Amino acid sequence: MEPLMGDTLAQMAVEVLTTADGRAKTALSRKHAATWFAARAANEPLEIGTAEPPLHPARPTQPELLNPRDVPRRKPGSEKGRLALLHAVAHIELNAVDLHWDMVARFSDVPFPIGFFDDWVRAADEESNHFNLMCDCLETHGSHYGALPAHAGMWRAAEDTAEDLMGRLAVVPMVLEARGLDVTPGMIEVFRKANDAQTVSALEVIYAEEVGHVAYGSKWFHFLCGRYELDPKDEFHRLVKHYFHSTLKPPFNEEKRAEAGLPPDFYWPLSDAEPPARG
Ligand SMILES: [Fe+2]
Ligand SMILES: [Fe+2]
Secondary structure (H helix, E strand, C coil): CCCCCCCCHHHHHHHHHCCCCHHHHHHHHHHHHHHHHHHHHCCCCCCCCCCCCCCCCCCCCCCCEECHHHCCCCCCCCHHHHHHHHHHHHHHHHHHHHHHHHHHHHCCCCCCCCHHHHHHHHHHHHHHHHHHHHHHHHHHCCCCCCCCCEECHHHHHHHHCCCCHHHHHHHHHHHHHHHHHHHHHHHHHHHHHCCCHHHHHHHHHHHHHHHHHHHHHHHHHHHHHHHHCCCHHHHHHHHHHHHCCCCECCCCCHHHHHHCCCCHHHHHHHECCCCCCCC
16 A cells, blocks of 8 residues: 655645634644644654645634624623623634644745744644633633624735735734734733633733744744845835734833844834833
8 A cells, every 4th residue: 555645734734724613723733733843853844845725714604704893892891891802812813823824835835944834833833722722711701712703804914915925924923913912911911800810821821922923923024134135124114014004003012022023113113103212
């Protein structure tokens, strides 16, 4: 009998992208990440290969996806508001799983050191855990992912940058995931005040690991700027203005952004506010 040939990394990525159910998607994502890292540890890395990722990843039938302005406003002080917040974070995490596998599959023909693939597979694995953690918290409170409507626009950044890897790196990890660093401490406070220890510790895991995802974005963005002899700050400004349809909103988490390799002169000029005066 012919030995079974293993999947390439790009094929594994497409398998995750075309799995609709959230828990099934994250289970497959974690399994593929474990396979990738086991092969790396054995010094027998899987072939990267090429594959055709779908323009839109498969999604479960629930939640209903609404235009952002039609998603009901949440009041975080109430139990219902906190559930809506958990649901929104679960939705972001599920999109993030697909965003990282899409990065692997869509740009697998761009030559990179193997560390590029290590980083995005690790990020996808962590997002899968984040989604599962948020689902566990929702279920503790008698709810589940899919019980509430969610934003339909979450995949837009991926679609807009489907042909532009540097645009993808600028907008997804360096703008959207960096925004997560700004808002997560406030969310942790909301759940701490509600004495919800399970959610506090889940959000603390997310907060710590998201610094890494922003850092991967900054690292590979700078790598490509070096390859193409571009000024990183100017190129970042150009790409964010081109692909991101809004200004960046302070307050910024300058400490965590710095830790992730995002200096203030990258993001302050893209906001509609002045940086605070320094003594
Ligand atoms: Fe995450
Ligand atoms: Fe992330």
